[in-house]
Each structure stands twice: as structure tokens, then as C-alpha cells.
Amino acid sequence: MRIELVKRPQRSALFSMLSPFIAFALTIIAGAIMFALLGVNPLNAFEIYFVEPISQVWQLHELAIKAAPLILIAVGLSVCYKANIWNIGAEGQFIFGAIFGSIIPVLFPQFEGPLVIPLMLLLGMVGGAFYASIPALLKTRFSTNEILTSLMLVYVAQLFLDWLVRGPWRDPQGHGFPQTIQFGESAVLPELMPDAGRANWGFVFALVAAVLVWLMMSRMLKGFEVRVLGSSPRAGRFAGFGFNRMVFFTFLLSGALSGLAGISEVSGAIGQLQPVISPGYGFTAIIVAFLGRLNPLGIVAAGLVLALTYLGGEAVQSALGISDKVARVFQGMLLFFVLGCDTLIHYRIRLIGMALTKPNGAAQLEAAPKLEEAR
């Protein structure tokens, strides 16, 4: 017996829309099985995982803090993926944005005033874009596979940050801890509503980025260019759109947004550079992008869902003593089911060599040669 994927002649518009919800439901079912195997009551676990972390206002602020980088990065990645360009290295671009943006508060702490934050954000975007330009250059110059180069550069960025905070940028008064000095007051991204919770301007940047990119993709010639080159490169060339230019555009855009996410996270939520500044936002954002159907507005919703998996992971760890790696498991299952649902929208499964799958056709198929023999 063999399993084959057969392309469907028509795609169901209804199921294209439902697919993220079905994927989410399947994740919940699989999650329930997982919790049951771990020996906890699934209902109880789900309440702790999905409901309790967002039952109070300050917790919604925490959700926004986690969602902001996911949305910012995923919005940029969605443009790459629409153009059929595969930037997997957002995590590295996030880190380089954080490093570039931290130049001012770490090396020039005496520089203060209202200009500091805008400059830091700008440098953060430059840093992310710079780091993303490396795989873009390699792809356009040497036709390297951007999936590999951008991914490998993530590890370079992580180790570079690690070296910086243990070496040249280490806080001399930090008792040898691998971290930079605490950022000065004017280098901290302000909170939106300090009385209600910790959420900072990063979440606003994320929403603005999502709306702007949505406008670009759906209403502007540039978005059209991205979609044409992504779906039919030869027609794109006929239209006069340059593929190499598009590689740079998408990498620089997504790099800049990842960099902005990086500096916002460091300046807003953390307040200094540490060896590890991201719980894998750059990778989780890939899931966010696909769960949001590569649509910036869908990505906002998907970003909130994935942010919840982080908070829930922390919650079950403290309440039930289950490792917070459970968050990664949920994220992985979600991506698996989303991609699975999407595949089944475009293809149907056919089992070959099993008469049960196609009772009518198979039976007649078998009858035909017999009839011939009978003559």
C-alpha cells in the first residue's frame, strides 16, 4: 500500500479560512492527550494554561509584551514568504537589532534626552537590516540557499552576543555577571499605561507595522510586485520586476522589523543586554506568520495566540510542576497542524492498493479486465 497526495482541482475557500481554527482545535486535542499522559487533568491544565494567564488586566499587559516581538517579526516574514523567499534567520536579526540599538545606552550612557529612544530604535532597525543583508547578498551574488545561510547566521549572532556581554560590553560593576549595565532612564522604552501593567510601546509598533504592511500588500504596487514574483517569477520578470531587488527588499524589510523587535524587547522589557534575550521569538514568529495565513491582520491574532503559549508554559510550570518546554511542544504541534491543514486544502490523500478507499471506481476497475477476459 502506498499513500499519495493528489492535487485537488479546486480549493475550498471555506476551509482555507477555517484551517487555522481547525489546526488550533487539533492542537488542543493533542495537548489534552499529552497532559493526560503526564498525569494531570487536561481540563484543569487547560484552565491554567490558556485561561488563567489572561484573567487579569496586568496579565493582558504581559501578553502584549510577548506578542509584540512575535507580531513585528512575523509581519516582516510574511512579506518574505509571499515573495517565495525564505528568511529563517529572524532570530539573528532580532539579536543584531538589539546589539545595534544598545550601542548608545551601553557605550554612551552619558548621552541622555528625548532623542535617545528614537535613535536606538533606528539603530535597531539598521542592525537587523544589516544582518539580513548578508543572506540576501549571498543569495543574489552566489545563488546560495537563503534558508541555510540565514539560519546559520542565527547561531553566529547568538554567540556574538554572548561574547559581547561576557567580554567588551560587560558591566564592570556587575560582579562578573555576563550582562551590560542597566540602561539609563531615557534609554528605556516607555510603558503605555504604567498604572495598569508593563506593556510598552513595542506593542503599538507591532500594530502599526501590521496595518502598514497590510496596506502595502493589498493596496500598493509594491505588494503586487511581491505577490507576482512569489507566485510566478517568470511573469514577474515579464512585468519588469527584478528578482534580486526583491530579495534585498524583503530581507531588509523583515530584518528591520526583527531588529526593531529586538531593540524594543531589550529597551522595554529587559533593560539591559544579557547572553540570552529571546525565548526563540524569531522562530516562533515563523509559526505566527503561517497561522496568520501570511496576512498581517491575521498575524496580529496569531501573535496573541502564540504569546499565550509562552505565558501558559510559565503558568503550568509554576502551578503543576510541568517543564515550561511544554510551550515549545504546543508551538510545534500548532505549526504541524497548520501546515497539515494547508496541505490537505491543496491536496487530498489517496491510498493506493486499497480497494476500500474508492469503492466504486476500484470495483469497476477490477471488473473491466474480467469482462474483457469473458469475451
Add this chain to the structure above:
Amino acid sequence: MGGTVSANHDRANLLEVRGLTKIFGTLTACDHIDLNIAKGEIHALLGENGAGKSTLVKMLFGSLEPNSGEIFWDGSPVKITSPGVAKKLGIGMVFQHFSLFEALTAAENIALSLNDGSPISTIAAKARALSFSYGLPLDPDSLVGDLSVGERQRIEIIRCLLQTPQLIILDEPTSVLTPQEADKLFETLERLRSEGKSILYISHRLEEVKRICDRATVLRHGKVVGHCNPREETAASLARMMVGSEVKAVVRAPADGIETAPALLEIRSLSRKPATPFAIPLKNINLTVRAGEVIGIAGVAGNGQGEFFESVSGEVLQQDAGSVRIRGKDAGGLSITGRRLMGAAFVPEERLGHGAAPRMKLSENLLLSRHATDGKAFVGSGGMVKNGAVYSAAQRIITAMDVRKSAPDPEAAALSGGNLQKFIVGRELDRKPSVMIVNQPTWGVDAGAAAHIRQALIELARSGSAVLVISQDLDELFELSDAIGVMHNGELSKPLPIAEATFEKIGLLMGGAEPGHAEHAMEVA
């Protein structure tokens, strides 16, 4: 069903189709189609683009599922749920578009589709024997990339025959062949018929149908409008059945004073090295197209026409800016957008994926080639697309070219080939370009639509534009052109004025006679 159709009421019928219906959304592509194919006959399936021929054939070959209706194979009812089922029943198909890997040999390509694990050498031997016995010379060990289109078609046919089908479906088989290659194909088909095999022959070339087909079924708007014996019909009466009205003959007004008209497109010593191992180098091509004239370029497929089109359109830039000149200015260093802005328009050979993005709407496909030239009309401040203006322009083209479709603004891939071609040509004509370059303007397009497109191209020229048409269809070029050049192996012969050109002269040049020596060769002959 009216008459009770018993399973064995007509033993001579290999395939019977009763009331086959396929509905796409609101469009009934096939509406209660009845069709009988007898054993040992060549049966023509005629119809305009969008008449439902492809849909019907796809249902017979199992790639589409009918909404209702029955299919009887050898008298017993069958459901053809996949191409695999069709093959097992004994239905083989030769597609209009070949699906061959250029970097593999003919035998390897055949082995891939047979998928039965027999060694390549066995398959090669079988293929060689079969090709020899059917008079389809083919070396199974040759690389597909080195073969001509006619030879590639032979691979497809042999691949089909190796599965010993009872019914062979051929979709527009001669559209890529030279007249001589087509004659060879007809001999093979007649041979197959004499062995009792049945052939369903889809074509829009009515003379061919009259010549080799025993019966014909004519479709119009998804319905069967008649069965006939094509030998008793004239090409005109067949066309009338297909279209439902008289097909207007293409009128070509004499082009006066061309010699003194300004040259709008000039190609000077254009050469190009092959970009891939299978590409044809262009060798020192010279050509002038003046305002008001249509120049045709004939040639067997794969002699550099694609490379030539890419170079002239600007999808590939030239080293020497002067090798392509548009309206008297050097354009060789300009991109396709730059050349469009100088007044040139282009229609490539491949409709889906080159001339149009398949998964995009027609209005978006309008923007594809005109976002720069109509920047003011279609793109507003800040790069925002004016969707309303683009949509109404698309509707204008759809009306002007009589594009038939199932939705107001469907995806390009949802249109039949001919209707999409009408849209793509109309998209450029709508701009009233001063230089128009078209590769295969009516490839796979039916008589009515083809006449429409050709007439439009002639009128564009007579209104003062320069039109260059690259085509493998000699009838078309003789209908359209004021002069015909021939491309062979990357070289272009000097265009012969239409008054001096004959099928024989052009045919000799297509076969590779020295440019300029064709007349001499004719005298010797």
C-alpha cells in the same frame, strides 16, 4: 436518459458517453454530452475555445470528475476516477504541452511514466522497436534537450503506445509540427486505425480534420451541436458549426508607402550566447520593421525564437545598446519596462506563468504589463493601486476582445487558453503601442478567436504601428504578414515580401537552406 442504453447494444462502440455534465460554479462547461467512439475510427472533437473540449477530455482521462452522466467502456459502465484508472482501461493521452525532462534521455523519460520497474535497456529496446514499426524514427538514447519539438512529440506518442491503449486521445497534435512532420504523424494515425485502435483527435485545423477523421463531434458552449462526417463537409461549413455563425476572413489592406515610413523597430547585428546548454545562440540578426507593416518570422519551434523574443523584449539585456532600437533610439541596455515606456508592447508565447500569473485575477494581470506605462491611470500617489480604474480597464478589454469567462474577474488560470490569449493580446492592443512584438499569437486558439486576433494585429499596423509576429503557423503568417523571414538555428533570413513568398520557399528556409539561396534552390528543383 431517453432510449434505454443497454450495455451491449452496440458492440462496435469502444467508448460511449451519455449525458456527461461538468459544472464549475455557475458555468456549465459540459452540458449533457453524448459521444460514441467506434473501434478503429479517428474521431474528431471540434469546438471553439471554451466550448468544453478540454473539460470533456479531462473527464475521459480521469483528471476531472463529472457531476453527472455515464461512461461506457466496451459496453460496461465505468467510473474513471484518475488517470491511472484511464490507463488501466486502455485510454492513452498525448497532451498539447509535453511533460518531458530535458536533461534525461527519451528512454529515461518513458521509464519514468511507465513506473513498472523494468530496466531502461528493456524500455529502450521496446521503444526502438515500436518507433521503427510505426515509422516514427526515434533514438531512445538521445537527450530530450537535443530533440526537436516533433521528435519530442514522438516520445510522448511512443510512451502512450507502450501502454497498449485501445483509445488514444491527441490534443492539438500538429500545432507544433512542420507540414512534413504532420504528414508523418497522419501516416502513423492511419496505421493505428487499421489495427483497430480508436483515436480521439482534437484540433482546430479543419483541413486536417477533413483529411484524416472519419467522424466528428462538434461542441459549442458546452453542448454537442452536431455529429458529422467531416469528409462531406467543407472547412467553411465545419467552422460555421463550431462558431455558430460565419467566420470572418481576415482582411489585409495593402500597405502603401512602407518603404519611406519610419523604422520603428530596428535589430542590428544582434547576437547572443546560449544561456543554458539547451538554448540556441542568436547569430547576427538584422531586421527592420517600419510603421504600418507586419513582419512575420517563421521557423520550426526551438530555433531561437524564444531567445530572440527575450532579447527584443528586454527580459534579457544586450551588451550593445544599439543592437535593439525602438522608434529610432537605442534600447538594448533598457529593461522591459524601459522598452515599454518607449512605446513597445510584448506578448510572449507561454500564456500561463509568463504572459500572465495563473493565480491572479485578470485585472491584476492587466497591471502586470501596464503598471509602468499606465502609471498615472493605474497607480496613485504613494504607490497605491487604483483598483477601480484597473478593474474597469480590464472589463473594457474583456468586452473589446470578447473574452468568455465564468466570473466577472476570474483568475487567469480559470480561462481557457484561447480566451486568456485574447485577453493578453487585448491588454497590449488597448495601449495602442507603436511597436508590438507577438510570439505565437494564436497558438491553440480556435478559428473565430484567431481571426479576431489577427485582424486586430493588422489594424494596429495599418494605424501606424510596427508589428512583428513570430509564429510556427505558416497559414497564419501568410494571412498576416507583409513580409516573412525565417529563423533557423539562431539565424534570421532576410524577409521575403509576401508577393514573392511561397510555402515552398519558406519551407525550404525552415528546413535550413542557406538564407538567400532559397530561390536558387527552387530553380534547381
